Every structure is written in structure tokens, then in C-alpha cells.
Amino acid sequence: MSINQYVGRTIDILAYQNAPGTGEVLTVQALAQESNDGQICTGVQKLAQRFLLELLTETGSLAYQPERGCQFMIDARMSLFNSQYDVLASYSASLVDIQKNLQAEESLSDPADERFRNAEAVSVNFSPGSASITMRVTSMAGTSREVIAPLDVNL
Amino acid sequence: MSLEISNLSELDPAAVTQTRETLAQQLQETNSSLDLKRGVLHDLLLNYSAILATATQENIDRLRQSNSLMAISADPTLADPDIVDGVMSNYRVTRKEGTKAVGSVTIVVSVLSTVTISSGTVFEADGKQFKSDASYVARTSESNVQSSTDRVLTPLGDGNYAFTINVVAAETGSSYLLSKNTLFVPTTAIVNFVKAYATSDFIDGTNTETNSELMARLQVGIACAAMSNRVNMASLLQEQAEFQDVVASSIIGYGDAEMQRDQHSIFQISYGGRADWYVRTQQLPRQLGLVKESTLIAKLPDGTSTWQFSVSRDEAPGFYDITGIQLTDMAEVAGGFGITSDIRANDLTPIAGELLPDIVSVQEGAYSRYQTTVIQFHDTLTDVSSLAIGATKDYAVTVRYMPLIKEIQSFVGNRDHRNYAGDILIKAPVPCFVSLSFTIDGRTGDPLPDAYAIKDDLIQYINSLGFRGRLYASDLDDLIHNHLYGETSVGAIDMFGQIRYPDGTVQSLRSTESLIIPSEPDYMVTSRTTGFIVTADDIAISARTVNMPESF
Numbered sequence: 001m002s003i004n005q006y007v008g009r010t011i012d013i014l015a016y017q018n019a020p021g022t023g024e025v026l027t028v029q030a031l032a033q034e035s036n037d038g039q040i041c042t043g044v045q046k047l048a049q050r051f052l053l054e055l056l057t058e059t060g061s062l063a064y065q066p067e068r069g070c071q072f073m074i075d076a077r078m079s080l081f082n083s084q085y086d087v088l089a090s091y092s093a094s095l096v097d098i099q100k101n102l103q104a105e106e107s108l109s110d111p112a113d114e115r116f117r118n119a120e121a122v123s124v125n126f127s128p129g130s131a132s133i134t135m136r137v138t139s140m141a142g143t144s145r146e147v148i149a150p151l152d153v154n155l
Numbered sequence: 156m157s158l159e160i161s162n163l164s165e166l167d168p169a170a171v172t173q174t175r176e177t178l179a180q181q182l183q184e185t186n187s188s189l190d191l192k193r194g195v196l197h198d199l200l201l202n203y204s205a206i207l208a209t210a211t212q213e214n215i216d217r218l219r220q221s222n223s224l225m226a227i228s229a230d231p232t233l234a235d236p237d238i239v240d241g242v243m244s245n246y247r248v249t250r251k252e253g254t255k256a257v258g259s260v261t262i263v264v265s266v267l268s269t270v271t272i273s274s275g276t277v278f279e280a281d282g283k284q285f286k287s288d289a290s291y292v293a294r295t296s297e298s299n300v301q302s303s304t305d306r307v308l309t310p311l312g313d314g315n316y317a318f319t320i321n322v323v324a325a326e327t328g329s330s331y332l333l334s335k336n337t338l339f340v341p342t343t344a345i346v347n348f349v350k351a352y353a354t355s356d357f358i359d360g361t362n363t364e365t366n367s368e369l370m371a372r373l374q375v376g377i378a379c380a381a382m383s384n385r386v387n388m389a390s391l392l393q394e395q396a397e398f399q400d401v402v403a404s405s406i407i408g409y410g411d412a413e414m415q416r417d418q419h420s421i422f423q424i425s426y427g428g429r430a431d432w433y434v435r436t437q438q439l440p441r442q443l444g445l446v447k448e449s450t451l452i453a454k455l456p457d458g459t460s461t462w463q464f465s466v467s468r469d470e471a472p473g474f475y476d477i478t479g480i481q482l483t484d485m486a487e488v489a490g491g492f493g494i495t496s497d498i499r500a501n502d503l504t505p506i507a508g509e510l511l512p513d514i515v516s517v518q519e520g521a522y523s524r525y526q527t528t529v530i531q532f533h534d535t536l537t538d539v540s541s542l543a544i545g546a547t548k549d550y551a552v553t554v555r556y557m558p559l560i561k562e563i564q565s566f567v568g569n570r571d572h573r574n575y576a577g578d579i580l581i582k583a584p585v586p587c588f589v590s591l592s593f594t595i596d597g598r599t600g601d602p603l604p605d606a607y608a609i610k611d612d613l614i615q616y617i618n619s620l621g622f623r624g625r626l627y628a629s630d631l632d633d634l635i636h637n638h639l640y641g642e643t644s645v646g647a648i649d650m651f652g653q654i655r656y657p658d659g660t661v662q663s664l665r666s667t668e669s670l671i672i673p674s675e676p677d678y679m680v681t682s683r684t685t686g687f688i689v690t691a692d693d694i695a696i697s698a699r700t701v702n703m704p705e706s707f
Contacts, residue, residue: 010190012197031195042190050193062198063163063206064171105192114190 009111012046014039015053044113048137048145051119054098055135068101070094084126087133091121112141158217158235160210167209174212175205224373231366239366248376250369251400253327256360257288260339263317264347267295267308272320278339278351281691282607284325285339293318312484319354330611331360334690335442335553336479356442361400362615382567382574388432391572398563402438403621405584405683407431412676413684416513416580428577429513432567433584433684436559438618440586440688442478443471443554451539451546452531460539461495463531466554468502472524473560473583475655479553480532492550496531499659509568512580518679521657522583524561557583584686585679587654587664587672589617589626590693593635596701597643604638606696612637617689624672624682626650642703652687656680 016027017039032038041049057069058077072094081087095118102116122134138144160166179191179201191201220226221238231239240250260278264270270293278285293306293316300307306318324331339351364372372393380391385406392398407413409427417429445466453461466474479491501520505511514520530552537548564581567573591613595604612634617626628648635645652664654672657679664670672685 010188012190012192012194015195046190046194049195053193053198063202064166064168064175065202066168068193102193 006040006042009042010114011040011042012049014041014045015049042114043111044137044139044141044143044145047114047116047139050102051098051116051135051137054101055094059097070097070101081126081131084124084131087124087126087131088121091133091135095119113139113143115140117142158214158221158238160213163206163210166206166213170213171205171209174209175201178205178208227366228370231370234366236366239369243369243373243376246373246376248369248372251361251364253363254359254361255327256285256324256329256331256333256357257321258285258333258357259319259321259354260285260351261317261319261354262293262345262351263311263315263349264293264308264345265315265349266347267310267316268347269294269299270308270318270346272345277325277342278322279342280333280337280339280353281610282605283331283333284342285322285331286325288321288323291318291320312482315349324357324360327360328362328611329360329438329615331357332439333357334439334692335444355444356439358441382572382579392434392563392566395566398436398559398566400437401559402435402619403584403686404435405433405622407433407683411683413679413681415677415679416515416519419513419515430574430577430579431582431679431684432563432579433582433622433686434557434560434563435584435621435686436557436563438614439690440475440555440557440583443556445470445552445554446483446549447552448547449532449550451542451544451548454539454542454544455533458538458540459533459535460537460542461531462534462548462550463529464550464552465529466527466552468525468527469561471554471556472564473522473526473581474528474554474556475522475583475586476555477528477530477552478555479551480530481551482536483549483551485551491553492532492534492536494530494532496529497659498529500527500529501525502527506565506568508570509565510570510573510578512568512578514580517659518657519580521659521679522557522560522585523580524564582684584622585654585657585684587652587670587685587687588693589670589687589689590651590695591631591689592649592651592695592697594646594697594699595635595639595643596646596699597641598703599700601641601643603698604635604640604643607691609635609638609696610691610694613694614689614691617687620687622683622686624685626652626670626687628666628668654680654685 013031015029015031017030017033018027054068055070055072058073059069059071060066062068072090075081075090080090098119099116106115117138117140119135119137122136125132136144182189182191182201189196191197217235221234222242224242227234227239227242243250272287272291274287274290276287289304291304291306293308294300295308297307306320308316308318310316333353335353335355337353339353341348341351374386375390375393378386378390380394381387382391388406389404392401392404408430409417409425414425414429414431416431417425417427420426447464449462449464451460452463455461477494477497480494481491499517499521501514501517502525503511503514514525520526560581560583567579567581573579597603613631616630616634620626628650631648632645639645647667650666650670652670654662654664656662672680672682674681
């Protein structure tokens with residue numbers, strides 16, 4: 001994105017640094033790094049960040065917003081992931097809440113590429129002790145962004 | 156409740172949501188490029204700002220609530236006590252601090268041998284702790300006494316010996332006001348110990364006044380302290396340091412159906428100028444121990460006898476009844492001889508410096524400081540075969556009375572304070588002695604509630620009702636439920652009340668729903684003259700294990 005693309009858009013602070021435009025790279029959860037003073041995001045990248053935050057929030061853990069978040073990280077913490085199918089099942093169930101929460105705060109006046117349509121699980125890699133899931137977040141504009149969320153799994 | 160929010164989790168969720176929405180609106184009006192949907196700005200800036208702003212607003216609200224008479228009145232429990240104290244001081248109302256109950260304990264030992272009770276020795280009674288206020292030594296004879304805290308062992312009729320010490324409650328509160336003869340247990344061994352019991356009713360134990368109680372007194376504090384209308388008169392009474400702990404009062408005057416003293420003319424109509432002031436000076440009547448010289452008046456065919464003594468107007472002013480008559484050397488603290496006759500009268504001998512109220516009947520003077528009685532009782536133990544009619548003997552008599560009736564009568568009858576247009580007669584409330592009985596059901600293993608704590612709450616509530624005239628089981632249920640955990644429940648509460656009418660008759664009330672004082676103004680019994688009285692001994696709590704199906 002260029003600076004011009006930010007004109008007329010709303011922004012958020014980027015929580016996951018090193019997020020690539022495409023492809024796989026290890027992101028860092030940080031508001032700023034030594035190499036930069038922090039970044040802002042908009043468009044589909046902001047949508048992807050909203051999605052990821054919702055996915056990684058345990059239901060009831062966000063102060064005074066008990067409806068936010070989903071079951072996914074609760075299942076992970078409770079060692080319910082014993083195979084890739086468990087991860088997929090939990091993800092699918094969580095997607096219902098995520099979609100409901102994200103769409104509830106959106107309005108029709110928001111840019112289409114910032115409005116959530118769906119998030120497809122592209123692949124799940126599972127090995128004892130860790131799992132990673134690749135998801136494709138699609139906006140109402142049809143643009144999508146792959147989000148890779150590595151997880152430590154308690155077995 | 157502390158004034159300041161100490162935990163951010165105790166905020167009202169609706170208030171936080173509203174603040175968050177307001178802040179989001181304001182932030183976007185200031186900077187329209189901020190996206191405040193779920194994200195970093197939302198999670199770290201907006202949400203926490205909303206929480207902190209709500210906490211600050213709550214603190215402000217509480218402070219305002221504590222400073223506002225209107226807000227304190229609306230919900231006194233929410234106001235900060237220190238700030239309420241400050242507000243109340245503007246109206247000359249000061250919070251009554253709680254005091255510790257004090258009393259004396261009679262200790263019975265089996266051997267005539269020196270006994271030492273260390274200072275701070277702990278005694279337990281009714282689940283509460285009391286400590287000896289000094290180091291006491293019980294000596295075997297008067298000649299061995301060396302200090303003011305030395306006691307002489309007094310022989311009892313059963314071969315044991317007794318001495319008395321003073322104790323003070325471990326905590327403040329009226330729940331420590333134990334009745335005469337309540338049994339104590341020392342927590343450390345006392346040599347040759349047999350038993351210990353309260354020599355007389357404990358006194359002085361009061362609770363620290365709550366905001367609600369303080370607010371109730373506010374009107375009295377603001378009012379002019381004078382013998383004028385009811386509020387003014389209550390204010391005058393509570394202005395006096397010795398009467399400031401009065402629990403409730405009710406004034407019957409001109410136009411009231413209960414007023415009979417203003418109809419003492421041949422026309423039998425009210426002329427006014429009279430007031431009957433029913434004053435509950437403390438939550439519970441006090442039991443006073445007297446040694447009364449009694450006269451043998453009849454020898455009965457079965458070898459027993461009837462004796463008689465009188466109680467003068469100054470011995471237990473405003474007394475309710477005689478609760479016990481025993482031989483002075485009787486070892487047992489409970490039980491006693493049955494009363495066969497209780498003839499009340501009034502002693503209207505003028506008292507210097509006091510206006511004598513206009514009293515013409517026993518009923519009018521009942522429970523006032525002018526009341527007297529002649530008691531006859533049936534002694535089943537004393538061998539009277541060698542005694543002649545008219546012989547005398549001392550008996551230990553326990554009288555139940557409301558303290559300070561005489562003192563308040565003297566105060567209102569004094570020329571400086573009394574209303575120049577009439578007289579005021581001070582009376583103890585007509586008593587409705589209440590007893591309660593209920594069962595707590597629970598599954599095996601459920602935690603049993605603290606029966607003493609339940610009793611304390613019930614006693615505090617019932618004895619603080621004032622002149623309401625109605626006692627509802629649902630209110631008692633509410634109090635009891637505060638102590639129940641798990642799947643325990645309370646059954647129906649059997650409420651039994653006995654009203655001792657001013658004319659001496661007794662009427663019983665019984666219900667599992669409500670006790671309602673009858674409206675019988677001709678007998679001076681209405682909700683405006685009668686108060687409920689209950690003691691710990693009058694509350695029976697039983698527990699029962701019940702079978703319940705498992706939840707799963």
C-alpha cells in the first residue's frame with residue numbers, strides 16, 4: 001500500500017509486525033520494533049488483524065466485553081487438540097462466534113475490503129506439541145489475506 | 156463499603172459499555188481516521204480508557220452520594236461512613252460507636268480452696284467470647300482478702316462454693332448482651348471447676364450505628380429539642396447523653412384512641428393535656444436479681460407453702476414481670492417456684508421536684524415507674540412444718556424490666572423540661588414476648604449454618620422493629636437465607652407471641668406468616684404501644700437431613 005491508499009480510510013495500529021503481503025513469514029506480536037517505531041494498517045490487513053485478535057481471544061477474557069472472542073484458544077489450552085481434525089473442528093465452531101462478533105461492529109458504510117465475509121481454513125499442520133493453521137480471510141470486496149497462526153499445544 | 160473503587164472488576168458492565176460508546180464517539184469526532192472496531196486501539200486504548208473512566212465516575216458518584224442528604228437517604232448503604240459522619244455533624248447528629256458488653260460471671264467450684272483467674276481468661280457462651288477484666292483470686296475466708304479483686308468463696312447449699320468476677324465482651328455489639336443465668340465455659344482449666352453462669356444480665360453492649368440508623372435519627376437531630384410535637388420530644392430525649400441509646404419511642408396524646416388519661420372527668424370526653432410516652436430504652440429488657448424478704452401466708456395440706464413479697468416502684472421501675480423465684484442457696488440456675496398471684500397497683504406518692512402524672516387505674520400506670528406489685532408464689536421445697544404463718548424468709552427473685560423508665564420520667568416531670576399544659580407518663584412498651592422455632596433442611600454433607608449468627612441477626616432485627624406492630628416470617632426468612640449455603644433450606648417459621656396487656660391478662664398470637672398486634676385501644680394495646688421482644692433463648696433452631704435426588 002502507498003500513503004495515498006490511506007487517504008479517507010480509518011486506521012489501526014499494527015499488532016503483528018512483519019506481516020507480508022503474501023507468502024509465509026514469522027510475524028512478531030509487537031507495537032514497535034528496533035527497526036521501526038510501529039506501523040499502522042488499514043484495508044484487508046486491518047480486517048485480518050481483527051480476525052486474528054478475535055480468534056486468539058478466549059471468550060469472556062476481554063474486560064467488560066464477555067461476548068467477544070471464541071472457544072478456539074480455550075480448546076487449545078485445555079489440551080483438546082489431539083489431531084488436525086480436532087483443530088479444524090474447534091476452528092469451525094469458533095468461526096460462528098468470530099463472524100457474529102466481527103460483523104456486529106461493522107456497518108455498510110465501512111469499505112468493503114474491511115468487512116468480514118468468511119475465513120477458510122486452508123491447511124492444518126499438526127505434530128505432537130505444536131500445530132499451525134493457515135486461514136484465508138476474505139472481505140466483502142473479495143480480497144483475501146492468508147493468516148498463519150502457529151500455536152503451542154499442551155499434550 | 157469503601158468510598159473508592161478498589162477493584163476494576165466491580166464496575167457496572169452497562170456503565171462501562173455506555174462509557175466505551177461515548178468515548179468511541181468522542182474519539183472519532185476528534186480524529187475520524189481512528190478505527191475503533193476490534194483491534195489494538197480498541198483493546199488497549201478504548202476499552203481500558205472506558206474502564207478507568209467508569210471507575211473514576213463511580214468514585215465521583217460515591218463521593219457525591221456521601222455528601223448529599225438526598226442520596227444518602229435514597230440508599231444509606233452506599234455512602235462512605237466517614238463522609239456521612241461529616242454531613243451528619245452539620246445537623247448535630249453523631250454516629251453512636253459500638254460498645255462492649257460487660258457483666259459478672261459466677262464461678263462455682265467444688266472445693267473450698269484458693270482459685271486464681273488470670274486477667275484476660277477467656278470464657279465462652281452462646282458462641283461468643285468474653286475476657287476477665289482483671290486478675291481475680293477467690294479466697295477461702297474474708298480474712299484472707301488482700302485486694303479489691305480478691306473474692307470470698309461463698310458456700311452453696313449443695314456443697315459447692317461460688318465467687319463472682321467481671322468480664323468484658325471480646326467484641327462490640329448488642330449480640331453480646333447475655334441474659335442472667337447464661338452458662339459460660341472457660342477455655343482454660345480452672346481448678347475444681349463445676350460451672351459458671353451470668354450473675355445478671357450483661358449491659359452496655361451496643362452496635363456501631365449504621366448509615367441507615369443514622370439517617371433515621373437525622374430528623375430528630377435537626378428538630379428543636381423541646382416538649383412540643385412528637386419529633387421535638389424525641390429530639391429532646393436523644394439530646395440527653397444518658398438517653399441517647401433509646402431504641403424507639405411512641406407518643407400517645409390528644410385524639411389518639413389509646414389515650415384514656417385525658418378522659419378523667421364526668422363527661423368521659425378527651426380534654427387533652429396528657430401524653431403517654433412509650434419508650435424502648437434498649438433492645439432487650441434487663442433481668443434484675445433481687446433478694447426479697449417474703450412472708451409465709453399459707454401452709455398447704457401437701458406440706459408445701461404459699462409465700463408473698465412485694466416489689467416497690469423504685470426497685471425495678473416499669474417492670475414487666477417476675478421471671479424467677481428461687482431459694483437464695485439454690486444451686487441450680489434454672490427453674491424456680493410458680494407464681495400464683497400477681498396483683499399490680501400504683502404508688503402515687505408525690506416525688507419532690509416532679510409532676511405526678513394523672514393516673515387513676517392500674518392499667519393506666521402499667522409499665523410506668525409508679526407501678527408496684529404483690530406477688531404470691533408456691534414454694535415446693537421449704538419445710539414449713541415448724542414455721543408459723545407470718546414467718547419470713549429471703550428468696551432470690553429475678554425481675555424483667557426496661558431500664559431508664561424512672562430516669563426518663565424524672566426528666567420529663569422536671570419543672571424545667573415538662574410542658575406547662577399537661578403531664579407526660581413514661582412507660583415501657585407493652586411487651587409481646589416472641590419465640591421462634593424452625594428447622595433447617597439439608598442434604599447429608601451440606602454445611603450447617605452458624606446457629607448463633609442466625610440468632611444474632613434475628614434478635615437484632617426483631618428487637619429493632621420499634622412500634623411497627625407486624626412481624627413477618629418472610630422478613631425473617633430473608634435474614635436466615637443469608638446464612639444458608641449449598642442446598643440447605645429453611646422450613647416454616649413457627650412464630651409465637653405473648654402480649655402481656657396492661658391489665659395483666661395475657662393474649663397469645665401464633666402464625667407461620669405474620670404476628671400482628673391486635674388493635675385494642677381500650678386496653679391500650681395497639682401497634683403504637685406494643686413492641687416485639689425476643690431473646691436468644693426464645694429461638695429454637697433444629698437441623699434435619701433430608702433425602703434429595705442427585706442432580707445428575
